Amino acid sequence: MAIVALVSAKGSPGVTTTALACALSWHRRLILAECDPAGGSVLAGYLGGALDGPRGIGELAVGELRDGNLESAFWSQLVDLDAPRRERLLLPGVVDPAQAGSITPLWQRFADFFTSLERGDPPYDVIVDCGRLQVLGPPWPLLRAASVVLVVTRAQLPDLSGTRAMLRSIERDFAEHRVPPGTLRLLLVGDGHGKSEISKALRMPVIARLPHDPRTAGVLSLGGTVRAGRPLLRAARGLEVPIGTLLERRRARLAWPVSQGVPDAI
Numbered sequence: 001m002a003i004v005a006l007v008s009a010k011g012s013p014g015v016t017t018t019a020l021a022c023a024l025s026w027h028r029r030l031i032l033a034e035c036d037p038a039g040g041s042v043l044a045g046y047l048g049g050a051l052d053g054p055r056g057i058g059e060l061a062v063g064e065l066r067d068g069n070l071e072s073a074f075w076s077q078l079v080d081l082d083a084p085r086r087e088r089l090l091l092p093g094v095v096d097p098a099q100a101g102s103i104t105p106l107w108q109r110f111a112d113f114f115t116s117l118e119r120g121d122p123p124y125d126v127i128v129d130c131g132r133l134q135v136l137g138p139p140w141p142l143l144r145a146a147s148v149v150l151v152v153t154r155a156q157l158p159d160l161s162g163t164r165a166m167l168r169s170i171e172r173d174f175a176e177h178r179v180p181p182g183t184l185r186l187l188l189v190g191d192g193h194g195k196s197e198i199s200k201a202l203r204m205p206v207i208a209r210l211p212h213d214p215r216t217a218g219v220l221s222l223g224g225t226v227r228a229g230r231p232l233l234r235a236a237r238g239l240e241v242p243i244g245t246l247l248e249r250r251r252a253r254l255a256w257p258v259s260q261g262v263p264d265a266i
């Protein structure tokens with residue numbers, strides 16, 4: 001499946017909560033990579049700080065800059081969310097946002113490495129929490145490398161206006177960098193305007209709407225036991241289907257010989 005990136009425009013619409021809900025409920029083998037330059041929060045939140053020392057993308061970046069050892073160091077920096085199966089792994093984000101500056105030059109390296117995990121043995125897909133785009137050093141290379149980019153937004157007007165501006169800046173960047181079209185989708189969180197209304201106003205398809213479910217979101221943010229039957233988890237699990245379809249279409253499009261053109265149905 002490759003890289004599925006989640007990003008937001010402003011505020012805190014629930015990027016991390018959504019990414020974690022997907023990581024805990026999807027059926028495929030995956031890694032949740034916290035690449036928000038503003039800092040990771042799953043270790044301290046959902047996992048209640050449970051860990052025996054620093055681990056995560058910050059450590060990985062230090063090692064890579066010093067020894068170029070990303071491939072060999074990667075697996076020891078992960079936390080098993082589903083121990084001992086190693087089917088849902090977490091790459092914790094930076095703890096101190098000041099650390100993020102040292103990672104900025106490595107985003108392309110991480111993007112290439114995450115892409116290669118799809119062809120590993122066993123293969124892993126990577127859900128990337130890119131955080132908010134309006135921060136210093138946003139992980140653009142990860143967004144460009146993603147097979148699907150989910151722009152997470154609340155569905156009220158003030159959120160939507162910020163999201164619309166951000167969509168246009170992503171589209172401009174993708175055009176400049178020749179990113180194949182069709183990777184961007186809106187993902188709504190909570191109540192507000194209707195899906196088709198938003199899709200039309202923002203000129204972007206809406207892949208789904210996740211319910212306002214403060215109880216489950218609270219557990220995902222602060223720790224506790226998540227119940228698979230809760231509305232947020234059920235909706236996150238449901239998201240795997242349209243995303244899978246999008247990825248299959250994209251694969252077919254990329255595999256189609258250029259000389260034959262792209263089939264209309266894709």
Ligand SMILES: Nc1ncnc2c1ncn2[C@@H]1O[C@H](COP(=O)(O)OP(=O)(O)O)[C@@H](O)[C@H]1O
Pocket residue numbers: 008011012013014015016017018131189190210211212213214215217218221232
């Ligand atoms: N679907 C949801 N329903 C209710 N509350 C949510 C939902 N998603 C996130 N939240 C809450 O919103 C706040 C911000 O979520 P978070 O995932 O940290 O946002 P972001 O990563 O975009 O900054 C948290 O308190 C979280 O519990």
Ligand SMILES: [Mg+2]
Pocket residue numbers: 015016017036041131
């Ligand atoms: Mg976050």
